Amino acid sequence: MRWTKTLVATLREEPQEAEIISHKLLLRAGLIRRLAGGLYTFLPLGLRALRKVEAIVREEMDRAGALEVLMPALQPAELWEQSDRLTTMGPNMFKLKDRHDRLMTLGPTHEEVITDLVSREISSYRQLPATFYQIQTKFRDEIRPRFGLMRAKEFIMKDAYSFDVSSEAADASYKAMYDAYKRLFARCGLRTKPVEADTGDIGGSSSHEFMVMAEAGEDAVIECSKCSYAANVERAERRVTVAQPAGDTPATLKVDTPDVRTIAAVSAFLKVPPAKLIKTVIYLADNKPVAALVAGDREINEPKLKRALDAKTLEIAPDNIVTEVTDAPVGFAGPVGLSIPIYADLSLTNAADMVTGANAADAHLLHVDLTRDANVTAYRDISVVNAGDACPRCNGELCVARGIEVGHVFKLGTKYTEAFEATYQDESGKAEPIVMGCYGIGVTRVLQAIVEQSHDNNGVIWPVSTAPYAVGLLSLDPSDTAVAATVTELEAQLEAAGIDVLVDDRDERPGVKFKDADLIGFPLRVVVGAKGLAKGFIEIKQRSAVESVFAPPAEALETIQKTINTMLAELTAGQP
RNA sequence: CGGGGAGUAGCGCAGCCUGGUAGCGCGUUUGGUUCGGGACCAAAAGGUCAGGGGUUCGAAUCCCCUCUCCCCGACCA
Numbered sequence: 001m002r003w004t005k006t007l008v009a010t011l012r013e014e015p016q017e018a019e020i021i022s023h024k025l026l027l028r029a030g031l032i033r034r035l036a037g038g039l040y041t042f043l044p045l046g047l048r049a050l051r052k053v054e055a056i057v058r059e060e061m062d063r064a065g066a067l068e069v070l071m072p073a074l075q076p077a078e079l080w081e082q083s084d085r086l087t088t089m090g091p092n093m094f095k096l097k098d099r100h101d102r103l104m105t106l107g108p109t110h111e112e113v114i115t116d117l118v119s120r121e122i123s124s125y126r127q128l129p130a131t132f133y134q135i136q137t138k139f140r141d142e143i144r145p146r147f148g149l150m151r152a153k154e155f156i157m158k159d160a161y162s163f164d165v166s167s168e169a170a171d172a173s174y175k176a177m178y179d180a181y182k183r184l185f186a187r188c189g190l191r192t193k194p195v196e197a198d199t200g201d202i203g204g205s206s207s208h209e210f211m212v213m214a215e216a217g218e219d220a221v222i223e224c225s226k227c228s229y230a231a232n233v234e235r236a237e238r239r240v241t242v243a244q245p246a247g248d249t250p251a252t253l254k255v256d257t258p259d260v261r262t263i264a265a266v267s268a269f270l271k272v273p274p275a276k277l278i279k280t281v282i283y284l285a286d287n288k289p290v291a292a293l294v295a296g297d298r299e300i301n302e303p304k305l306k307r308a309l310d311a312k313t314l315e316i317a318p319d320n321i322v323t324e325v326t327d328a329p330v331g332f333a334g335p336v337g338l339s340i341p342i343y344a345d346l347s348l349t350n351a352a353d354m355v356t357g358a359n360a361a362d363a364h365l366l367h368v369d370l371t372r373d374a375n376v377t378a379y380r381d382i383s384v385v386n387a388g389d390a391c392p393r394c395n396g397e398l399c400v401a402r403g404i405e406v407g408h409v410f411k412l413g414t415k416y417t418e419a420f421e422a423t424y425q426d427e428s429g430k431a432e433p434i435v436m437g438c439y440g441i442g443v444t445r446v447l448q449a450i451v452e453q454s455h456d457n458n459g460v461i462w463p464v465s466t467a468p469y470a471v472g473l474l475s476l477d478p479s480d481t482a483v484a485a486t487v488t489e490l491e492a493q494l495e496a497a498g499i500d501v502l503v504d505d506r507d508e509r510p511g512v513k514f515k516d517a518d519l520i521g522f523p524l525r526v527v528v529g530a531k532g533l534a535k536g537f538i539e540i541k542q543r544s545a546v547e548s549v550f551a552p553p554a555e556a557l558e559t560i561q562k563t564i565n566t567m568l569a570e571l572t573a574g575q576p
Numbered sequence: 577c578g579g580g581g582a583g584u585a586g587c588g589c590a591g592c593c594u595g596g597u598a599g600c601g602c603g604u605u606u607g608g609u610u611c612g613g614g615a616c617c618a619a620a621a622g623g624u625c626a627g628g629g630g631u632u633c634g635a636a637u638c639c640c641c642u643c644u645c646c647c648c649g650a651c652c653a
Contacts, residue, residue: 013589013603019646143651144649146646151653158653408653510612
């Protein structure tokens with residue numbers, strides 16, 4: 001392809017709309033343009049890179065034995081009522097009505113559609129296991145779209161669904177997808193880290209997220225400095241050493257704390273370290289009030305609390321509920337005397353001589369012994385893990401990093417298959433629910449994650465597997481007949497060899513071409529100039545390298561092919 | 577939805593405080609000189625100053641309302 005025949009919309013200056021580097025580069029290198037918040041057009045270069053990622057995903061799904069299908073993006077809302085997700089997923093879904101006033105949704109994911117299909121088409125154990133996948137546009141009414149492709153309202157996702165006769169068999173399907181993911185991301189040039197994750201609204205028993213570690217990532221990841229333990233902060237646990245019962249705490253004492261409400265303020269006012277305070281937060285779990293307790297130097301982990309309560313919905317209670325439940329203004333809640341269920345963090349077991357809100361205006365209680373003075377319903381792990389906490393698996397220390405979630409694999413069990421009566425008959429003719437797994441990859445997000453992980457000050461550094469063009473062929477003197485002939489010949493050779501090449505045939509100064517080539521990030525840059533050619537060579541340079549190699553035009557093709565093959569081999573080295 | 581920032585030429589910005597009828601750089605078009613790391617000279621095109629209302633002889637500028645975009649929190653591939 002010739003530069004002058006396609007649209008290469010590079011930007012010299014940093015676009016004002018972008019904050020993080022990958023977003024800036026996607027715009028500057030001319031891959032995407034914003035239509036509205038969370039909605040992007042893929043320009044020719046961007047679409048090429050996207051197609052490369054899709055092709056890799058497709059190849060690895062096929063290799064793993066998954067079957068490609070394509071399901072409708074537009075779906076009847078009743079389907080979502082059947083799985084009871086119209087409420088849980090509800091606000092995230094785009095809803096519309098057809099001309100017959102029938103409520104439809106734009107699919108944010110496809111568990112319902114695939115399970116409905118499977119319930120109709122699969123009836124025998126002989127048809128299992130089976131895994132289906134698709135690469136398709138998803139729609140989510142995100143609360144806050146951001147960072148370009150990272151969190152968009154419309155995005156491309158690869159979603160796969162496995163169906164098995166038993167949870168043991170499902171584990172094998174899960175493992176197959178997990179391994180396919182590792183290989184697939186490696187082929188895309190991404191370094192990923194699988195971490196234990198929360199299942200969220202999808203549901204199911206356990207899951208792993210594939211994280212691209214990056215400062216710009218939206219997720220906090222907890223990692224052990226010694227062992228391989230890694231988990232999303234929403235899920236992460238820590239080793240808690242439970243205190244012995246104290247027994248000698250003085251009686252509780254109510255003290256005046258006029259308008260002193262926050263942990264920091266109470267700590268300063270009473271001269272007590274935050275760790276000796278108990279933070280009491282009133283939540284509505286499935287619309288019923290509960291109290292959650294953690295030490296004053298910790299935060300409540302809402303996903304963990306939600307799981308501990310086995311609640312469908314969880315939100316901080318509005319002020320009027322807090323006032324009603326605690327009989328005090330907001331800021332003075334405490335566990336003593338509360339009549340609602342109280343869930344305390346595991347680390348508060350046997351906590352004694354603590355400071356809590358008094359459930360009365362402008363007052364706190366000293367010397368609270370949780371076991372003695374409060375009616376705690378249960379002690380559960382409900383606090384956010386902090387850097388420095390103890391690893392739950394070994395004696396190491398935990399640390400915090402950030403990651404971009406590019407893939408997520410779930411063991412779903414029978415949640416959906418039961419809702420849709422997707423059963424199979426076993427050897428004895430007995431109907432059993434099919435055991436399900438689901439597996440997502442944010443294809444458009446992967447594209448941006450690659451850029452986030454692979455760039456320098458001059459622009460993108462594409463892995464050869466996903467670059468819009470593997471080779472940028474710069475014709476420095478397009479009007480020079482020898483140069484033009486050499487370029488045309490090499491272009492034809494490369495295309496015949498199946499290597500993508502973009503020829504910069506513009507009437508521009510060399511500096512402009514070099515800058516654009518670096519910005520776009522061709523893995524290989526091949527330069528043909530009048531001076532070099534007169535000496536009998538052309539220049540070949542890897543984007544990631546400092547040094548160039550020089551070769552006679554006749555050997556250029558072979559050198560380029562070899563280099564590309566080496567780069568491709570490096571991507572899959574060490575993969576299953 | 578809560579908190580913060582911003583909308584002026586295709587892009588990046590100044591002008592606003594202290595009202596007087598819009599400017600700079602880049603890009604674009606034309607001509608010329610250049611030509612291995614974002615050249616130079618000359619000429620030119622290009623603006624509902626986000627939208628609506630108000631104050632005023634006069635509003636990009638002051639006041640009110642609305643919209644959009646970006647950033648921080650709840651959502652997630």
